[in-house]
Amino acid sequence: xxxxxxxxxxxxxxxxxxxxxxxxxxxxxxxxxxxxxxxxxxxxxxxxxxxxxxxxxxxxxxxxxxxxxxxxxxxxxxxxxxxxxxxxxxxxxxxxxxxxxxxxxxxxxxxxxxxxxxxxxxxxxxxxxxxxxxxxxxxxxxx
Amino acid sequence: xxxxxxxxxxxxxxxxxxxxxxxxxxxxxxxxxxxxxxxxxxxxxxxxxxxxxxxxxxxxxxxxxxxxxxxxxxxxxxxxxxxxxxxxxxxxxxxxxxxxxxxxxxxxxxxxxxxxxxxxxxxxxxxxxxxxxxxxxxxxxxxxxxxxxxxxxxxxxxxxxxxxxxxxxxxxxxxxxxxxxxxxxxxxxxxxxxxxxxxxxxxxxxxxxxxxxxxxxxxxxxxxxxxxxxxxxxxxxxxxxxxxxxxxxxxxxxxxxxxxxxxxxxxxxxxxxxxxxxxxxxxxxxxxxxxxxxxxxxxxxxxxxxxxxxxxxxxxxxxxxxxxxxxxxxxxxxxxxxxxxxxxxxxxxxxxxxxxxxxxxxxxxxxxxxxxxxxxxxxxxxxxxxxxxxxxxxxxxxxxxxxxxxxxxxxxxxxxxxxxxxxxxxxxxxxxxxxxxxxxxxxxxxxxxxxxxxxxxxxxxxxxxxxxxxxxx
Numbered sequence: 219x220x221x222x223x224x225x226x227x228x229x230x231x232x233x234x235x236x237x238x239x240x241x242x243x244x245x246x247x248x249x250x251x252x253x254x255x256x257x258x259x260x261x262x263x264x265x266x267x268x269x270x271x272x273x274x275x276x277x278x279x280x281x282x283x284x285x286x287x288x289x290x291x292x293x294x295x296x297x298x299x300x301x302x303x304x305x306x307x308x309x310x311x312x313x314x315x316x317x318x319x320x321x322x323x324x325x326x327x328x329x330x331x332x333x334x335x336x337x338x339x340x341x342x343x344x345x346x347x348x349x350x351x352x353x354x355x356x357x358x359x360x361x
Numbered sequence: 362x363x364x365x366x367x368x369x370x371x372x373x374x375x376x377x378x379x380x381x382x383x384x385x386x387x388x389x390x391x392x393x394x395x396x397x398x399x400x401x402x403x404x405x406x407x408x409x410x411x412x413x414x415x416x417x418x419x420x421x422x423x424x425x426x427x428x429x430x431x432x433x434x435x436x437x438x439x440x441x442x443x444x445x446x447x448x449x450x451x452x453x454x455x456x457x458x459x460x461x462x463x464x465x466x467x468x469x470x471x472x473x474x475x476x477x478x479x480x481x482x483x484x485x486x487x488x489x490x491x492x493x494x495x496x497x498x499x500x501x502x503x504x505x506x507x508x509x510x511x512x513x514x515x516x517x518x519x520x521x522x523x524x525x526x527x528x529x530x531x532x533x534x535x536x537x538x539x540x541x542x543x544x545x546x547x548x549x550x551x552x553x554x555x556x557x558x559x560x561x562x563x564x565x566x567x568x569x570x571x572x573x574x575x576x577x578x579x580x581x582x583x584x585x586x587x588x589x590x591x592x593x594x595x596x597x598x599x600x601x602x603x604x605x606x607x608x609x610x611x612x613x614x615x616x617x618x619x620x621x622x623x624x625x626x627x628x629x630x631x632x633x634x635x636x637x638x639x640x641x642x643x644x645x646x647x648x649x650x651x652x653x654x655x656x657x658x659x660x661x662x663x664x665x666x667x668x669x670x671x672x673x674x675x676x677x678x679x680x681x682x683x684x685x686x687x688x689x690x691x692x693x694x695x696x697x698x699x700x701x702x703x704x705x706x707x708x709x710x711x712x713x714x715x716x717x718x719x720x721x722x723x724x725x726x727x728x729x730x731x732x733x734x735x736x737x738x739x740x741x742x743x744x745x746x747x748x749x750x751x752x753x754x755x756x757x758x759x760x761x762x763x764x765x766x767x768x769x770x771x772x773x774x775x776x777x778x779x780x781x782x783x784x785x786x787x788x789x790x791x792x793x794x795x796x797x798x799x800x801x802x803x804x805x806x807x808x809x810x811x812x813x814x815x816x817x818x819x820x821x822x823x824x825x826x827x828x829x830x831x832x833x834x
Contacts, residue, residue: 226764228399228426255489274613277623285605292598293547331794333489333558333834335601336452339608339623340428360428360452360601361559361765 222250227358231334232341234356236348240276243344243353244283244315245301251284251359252298254332255291261299261328263320274312276344280355283315284337295324336360362402364393370422370813374402380409384418387751389813392422395762395805399426401433407621408436412629413443415692415699419751421706422813423760423805427451429624432705435754437690438630440700445635446627447611447642449702450685452604454642455649456561456595457528457681458707458729459657460740462581463664464673465588467567470829471785473667474565478787478830480663481563485656487556487834488791497550505553506538509647510679513654519661520676523654525718527679528708531650533686537640541599542606545641549599549648554655558795558834560761561594562731563656565830566738573823576724576742580677582824589826590664590674591738592656593731595683596649603645607638630700639685646684653679677740678727682707682757688716690752701752709743709755709820717743728820730811733759733804734788734796735781737827739811741820755820756811759804772800781831790833799833 222235233250237243252258269286273279290296300320343356367373374384384405409418424433429448510531524531568587571577611626614634628635665671685702709728717726725743732738774793815822
């Protein structure tokens with residue numbers, strides 16, 4: 219199974235990501251987002267940011283989780299290279315997510331290839347009936 | 362989508378059961394073909410379903426698919442029965458355009474165009490992840506959010522006259538910095554005075570043709586060959602975060618059930634959440650005004666250094682094309698206060714409106730329409746007709762028709778640079794990939810967009826500008 223695929227979209231960045239579990243699909247979506255801004259496969263997990271987000275449904279949870287990557291890039295110059303220890307659980311009427319994001323900072327000299335401004339709800343999809351078993355998530359980001 | 366022609370360059374999507382009003386599309390048959398290829402028309406229809414919408418859901422000639430609202434959409438709502446929506450403003454709050462005129466000619470600039478562009482490139486931070494040179498603390502940032510370009514001028518960035526030639530005088534008085542989240546402040550604090558990336562640019566231009574002598578004279582546009590400078594940028598990460606924050610706040614307060622698109626989430630304008638978004642949005646608008654004010658100041662510094670003087674480098678105008686504002690408009694023969702959303706649309710108020718600066722009140726407000734990279738840009742004048750047609754609004758640019766992905770496949774940044782160089786246009790960028798993504802072919806034909814605007818009277822064309830040098834983030 220591919221981890222993710224970048225899809226064509228007129229104005230912005232669109233991708234789908236896959237996983238055997240919802241957690242895996244979310245983690246791959248984070249890498250897909252990172253791939254629009256830098257080559258995550260070249261980033262070593264030298265520093266770690268722990269993130270916690272809550273959402274009223276899975277869709278809001280995904281938008282907020284991906285939003286963390288944009289926020290950490292702009293305010294901590296953090297370049298995501300690896301997602302680990304990702305856990306999604308029911309919380310209040312919705313969901314909560316915890317994850318460890320590993321990566322480096324801009325100062326390490328990696329090339330930046332794109333600018334993601336925000337994560338949107340446009341054409342956002344989260345499906346658990348992906349052929350072959352597992353989850354497919356799709357998101358569009360504002361660039 | 363069932364759409365029928367109801368007049369020259371005018372099309373209507375009749376109201377179905379869910380729509381409160383019809384949608385009206387201002388477009389030529391050719392531009393309409395582009396809109397049919399994406400979700401522009403369906404999005405214009407969705408906007409017409411929102412509570413309290415007045416008159417029509419309007420679509421400008423350069424419209425393309427956005428999130429929730431189309432980009433190039435104009436919609437106004439009753440302040441008591443209607444809503445305000447972050448999706449009707451967009452993520453880049455007060456993305457806008459500032460135009461400076463000069464006393465220099467094309468020949469003056471041509472001799473030093475490389476040097477000039479290189480110096481501006483040095484002075485104005487641009488590109489992804491590029492922070493500003495200005496060290497701010499929270500108290501100062503809050504002051505900027507409250508006072509916009511006024512703060513910038515008071516602190517030595519530019520001239521008092523710049524303010525009267527800026528939409529809203531460079532400051533939206535309803536701003537409340539207290540409604541801007543910690544995260545938005547964090548994103549904004551390092552980015553003030555930066556151009557950003559994507560479709561944002563700074564251009565040295567020449568006046569190619571003057572089409573309305575009287576208005577041109579009023580705007581300080583004197584003759585063909587005159588050098589001009591245009592800046593296109595917005596509120597950077599601060600504005601994006603305000604939009605993100607309030608989409609979540611409104612979802613949590615009002616739910617998402619029944620929305621045709623979650624990006625259409627909206628709050629009653631009079632609700633606590635609606636007012637909070639409005640005041641936070643105004644603060645982000647002010648940040649963007651301050652941003653462009655500082656950039657204009659640095660441009661003057663560079664011009665003075667390279668060309669000997671910045672005398673005559675005066676501001677023509679500064680317009681926002683992503684904003685929601687409370688304005689008076691006629692509805693059913695009566696004047697009424699409305700919450701007007703312009704997303705990828707430029708205000709184009711005609712002669713006599715009190716919002717138009719006194720120096721332009723006889724001819725109408727300058728409406729600035731930037732083209733895509735290497736193509737023409739336009740100066741229009743607002744009209745009385747536009748108030749009746751579109752709540753006083755016109756197009757905002759060329760409008761994208763090709764994905765970045767596809768543009769990258771088809772074009773190479775270095776080749777674009779060489780092609781522009783052959784036409785005498787210098788190019789500086791932080792990223793060749795970014796240049797390829799912004800290739801002119803990825804955009805609609807700005808000449809056609811402006812032709813339609815002019816024919817309809819959404820804005821009267823005053824002058825066409827051609828690029829001499831382009832700086833991209």
